[in-house]
Amino acid sequence: MKDCTKPIQVFEYGSLQIGEDTCFKKKHWEMLGWYNETHGGRYFSLTPKGVRFNQYVGVIQAGDLVIEILPKVGKQAADSEKSIWRNVLLDMLSQCHWMHVHANEKAYLKFRANSILEAYLELFVNECETLLRAGLVKKYRFQEKNCKALKGKLIFGKNIQYNLVHQENFYTRHQVFDQDHLLNQILLKALKLVATISSSPFLRDRVQSLLLNFPELSDLKVTAATFERIQLNRKTESYAEALEIAAMLLLNYRPDISGGRNNVLAILFDMNDLWEEYIFRQLARYKNKKWSLHNQSQKRIWQSESERAFKVVRPDLVISMDGFHSIIIDTKWKLPDGEYPGDNDLKQMFVYNEFWKCKSALLLYPTNSFSKLPGFKPGNFINGNGLLHRCGMVTVSVLDESNSKLDPMLGERLVNFIEEEIKRCPKDYQIK
Structure with a gap:
């Protein structure tokens, strides 16, 4: 049983x-x-x-x-x-x-x-x-009640109502300093x-x-x-x-x-929200001092002619260095659907790169397989034969090498990987 x-x-x-x-x-x-x-x-x-x-x-x-x-x-x-x-x-x-x-x-x-x-x-x-x-903290508050002594403001109507017989009392509104707040x-x-x-x-x-x-x-x-x-x-x-x-x-x-x-x-x-917040805090903990890290920044992608209605795009994480938006990260709490990014994810990341003028976008997935280096499948957005900007899939281990607890080094490994990815991107991707 x-x-x-x-x-x-x-x-x-x-x-x-x-x-x-x-x-x-x-x-x-x-x-x-x-x-x-x-x-x-x-x-x-x-x-x-x-x-x-x-x-x-x-x-x-x-x-x-x-x-x-x-x-x-x-x-x-x-x-x-x-x-x-x-x-x-x-x-x-x-x-x-x-x-x-x-x-x-x-x-x-x-x-x-x-x-x-x-x-x-x-x-x-x-x-x-x-x-x-x-x-416990005390605060001032106003109280209305019968008192034996006149203090605060006398409430005439209620004083007559309650104290017509007991005229030794006063119905007042006064300040008290206590814990009832x-x-x-x-x-x-x-x-x-x-x-x-x-x-x-x-x-x-x-x-x-x-x-x-x-x-x-x-x-x-x-x-x-x-x-x-x-x-x-x-x-x-x-x-x-x-x-x-x-x-x-x-x-x-x-x-x-x-x-x-x-x-x-x-x-x-x-x-999904917890994974995004966890990655943000891990990056914030180990990030390079030259980095500027933002989460949930947004820009308008469409608005009505009357400007009463609009739509926004909001990447999970944006990393900037030296005045440039360098890396966009979108966290996904799931295993990748295939060996390469899906069409909808690619369209989403392309818009992020264009609007934030970024040189690289990363789709970040968790994995059970421990590795000292994050898994990476790079790729590029292209126009004809010209390279526009990068977009790749990254997998990071949630558990440590023993597969028994949360990996305490995840943030450090991810920061090191991102710095290498920034170096891999051609300089002409950086658009102010």
């Missing part, structure tokens, strides 16, 4: 089927369908007796079941590799600062024994404990959520201790607009990590409106 207290692990683009021999039941299938419907069907698709996942990786808690969706490179991946790719995902998230990890290596290793969800919950609890030890209210609401969804008795005990030490605060309804109102300053910048995880938990939680236990929480990431 399967142990349903442990997370079910599947790879991206994998599927789960309802069955008597699995922990995935019809009730979980219905919960996932309900959750996906509220998000426009973006995270996965339902099949008649199961669910098929797409490019989103992370963790989903549906009632009493936790599902971890792991990244992979290629169509096949063995079950024995799930722990490797789970750690790869955690490493990528931490290096992209999508998941804060303490410098203490023992604390980091402790997360590995839990699910991805429990890792996030523990990080949030750690941040709240740190904030509480330092003292938006930042602390968000943390308290998220802590109460952690207490209900965590499967770790130890973590729940820590949360209960925190709740006992938290002051009484006003309740609030949290939406995306709630977090848009937040403006941190020097006094409140220590709240940043806790608020980031709180937003992730509160905005992705869908409680069962019938009052049951069919609640759903999903913390999911588009693997």
